[in-house]
Amino acid sequence: MIAALKYLHLASMLCWVAAMIALPLLLSFYGNTWRTNHGGEKRQARYAEFRLITHYGYIAFATPAAVISIAAGTALIFAADVYDLWFAAKLALVSGMALVHAWIGHFVVMSAENRGIDKMPSPLIALGLGIPLMAGVLWLVLAKPELAGLADWLPQFMLQPRGQE
Template sequence: MIASLKYLHLAAMLCWCASLIALPLLLSLYGSTWRNNEGGEARQARYAEFRLITHYGYVAFATPAAVIAIAAGTALIFAAQVFDLWFAAKLALVAGMALVHAWLGHIVLVSAERRGTGWMPSPLYALFIVIPLMMGVLWLVLAKPDLAWMADWLPAFMLAPRGQA
């Protein structure tokens, strides 16, 4: 049971992380095509291609991968009974990845609505945020470091189960 949950979680995490790297690159690549002086039909064809790739990449691939990864990871928490401090740090990094995921969804939506007009921050900023988060998650999972030194900085209510202080 635990092995199959780990496999599902790892496969979904790989797909999710790949999409968090690919989407900013796609948005950046297609965003540069709007600045070209193409004719009406060529520009409309580029827009249709951009819309299809980014929309379905986000809605049909990245988001289901994220949901499956988080659901399998949540099930794995209780199946393997992992309640260490490194795991809490991992969850904080995964929450950061989820925020980047939501921001990329916002960029996909706004870029489709504006059709490349108006100023938007570069989607490549997402890479500068999400790659260190992914590396941190990978390090925490593989190293499982002893983060007991962090317990001195945490409030007492965070170190004891609720109602059992």
């Protein structure tokens, strides 16, 4: 059971991370090329292609991968009884990834409504925010560092058991 959950979590996480890298690149580079053609019919066809790729890439690929990854990871918490401090740090970084994911979705919507992303900041900012978060999650999972020094910074009530076991 744990092995199947780990496989599902890892596979969906890889898909989610790939989409979080690909979508800002598509929005940044491909999103500007449809406006450079001078023929109206050809330009409209390129815009429709851009819109379908980004919309379905976000709605049908990235978001389901994120939901499956988070659901399988949550199931792993209880199945493997992982309650270490490094894991809390990992959850904080995954929360940041979810915020970047939502911001990428905002870019996708705005690129459709404005017929381009020229009025927004560069989508590459989302890439610059997302990659350190992804690298941090990977490091925490592989290294599983002892973060005992971090416990000194936490409030005392967070370090005591609540007697609900």
